[in-house]
Amino acid sequence: MNTEPYPAPVLPLSDRDALGTLLPVELTCALRQLDLSSGPEGLYALAESLRRPGEPRSFAAEWTRALEPALRRRGCQPLTPNRRRCEQGEFQFLRQGEAGRLVVLRVSKIKVRRYGNAYRVDPHLDFDARWQACRLGAHLKTAADCRRVFPHAFVLFLGFADERHPFRRELDELQAATSFGRWFLPAHETVWDDPHGRGFRTLAACWHLGATEGQP
Numbered sequence: 001m002n003t004e005p006y007p008a009p010v011l012p013l014s015d016r017d018a019l020g021t022l023l024p025v026e027l028t029c030a031l032r033q034l035d036l037s038s039g040p041e042g043l044y045a046l047a048e049s050l051r052r053p054g055e056p057r058s059f060a061a062e063w064t065r066a067l068e069p070a071l072r073r074r075g076c077q078p079l080t081p082n083r084r085r086c087e088q089g090e091f092q093f094l095r096q097g098e099a100g101r102l103v104v105l106r107v108s109k110i111k112v113r114r115y116g117n118a119y120r121v122d123p124h125l126d127f128d129a130r131w132q133a134c135r136l137g138a139h140l141k142t143a144a145d146c147r148r149v150f151p152h153a154f155v156l157f158l159g160f161a162d163e164r165h166p167f168r169r170e171l172d173e174l175q176a177a178t179s180f181g182r183w184f185l186p187a188h189e190t191v192w193d194d195p196h197g198r199g200f201r202t203l204a205a206c207w208h209l210g211a212t213e214g215q216p
Contacts, residue, residue, distance in 0.1 A: 019095060019152060023074050024188035024206035027102075027156055030066040031204050032192055038065075042196045044112065044160050059104050060086040067091065067102065067156075076100060076152075093152075100152030103143065107134045107167075108160040110200050131170050143209055153209035157187075159202070166191060166203040 035043040046061050063086060068078045077094040085091060089104035107130050136157060143153040159167045171187070187205040194200050 019074060019076075020208035023071070023076075023154065024156075024208055026070040026074055027067060027154070027206050028188060028190040028204040030070040031062065031158065032190060032202075034062065034066040035192070035202060036195050040196050042194060042198075043158065043202060044108065044194065044198070044200070056087050058083070058086045059089045059106075062104065062158075063091060067104070071102075092150075095152055098152060099150050100154070101143070101146070101150040102154045102156060103139050104156045104158065105134050105136060105139060106158045107131055109166075110160055110162050112198050112200075131167070137174055140207060143207075147209055151209070155207045157203070157205045157207075159205075160200055161203070162200045164201070166201050167205075171205065 031043060034046070038046050041049045043062070047057055047059065050061055051057060060081075063081065068091075071078045071093050075095065079092045079094065081091050089106070091102045091104070093100040093102065109130065134157075136155070139155055143150070143155055147153060157167075161167060175187075187207045189203065189205045191201055191203050194202060
């Protein structure tokens with residue numbers, strides 16, 4: 001993780017609050033629109049459809065097609081990520097000279113397979129263990145620890161599950177069991193049915209690093 005500081009003049013708190021309120025909505029809406037427009041793969045399989053054999057998974061498609069334009073719409077200056085950052089889902093931007101960081105995480109509890117002419121969730125597979133592997137709590141803590149370097153810190157979680165309320169139990173347990181509420185506003189969450197009819201739901205949840213009154 002690169003946490004090199006940028007020149008950071010202090011922004012008015014109202015400007016930070018506005019970005020923290022509006023950007024999570026912009027980011028999650030952009031991902032939903034990308035899901036709708038990326039048939040038949042959708043967000044679930046978009047990166048995999050573009051990945052060459054032997055290459056690691058990358059968030060390059062989500063970045064260039066949805067997240068980078070969303071940042072620009074909110075007056076941010078995205079910094080061009082290298083290949084490693086795209087693979088790790090770690091992106092940086094500037095907002096009026098102040099540094100920002102966006103971390104993107106992805107977890108799928110499901111596996112979609114082809115059944116005849118249709119693609120559907122395989123009901124015999126269970127990938128609940130992937131939630132622990134993504135270490136969302138650790139990424140939130142890192143964002144809080146780096147709040148002086150990146151005053152604009154966002155963590156974006158993208159989840160796929162065959163559940164009415166995807167990842168609701170896991171997120172409730174995470175937020176109840178930690179002290180991140182001191183630093184983070186409640187996540188902005190958007191849930192939608194797979195627009196390509198494969199029988200699962202998608203969750204996009206975005207946390208923004210809260211105002212800095214209480215930081216040492």
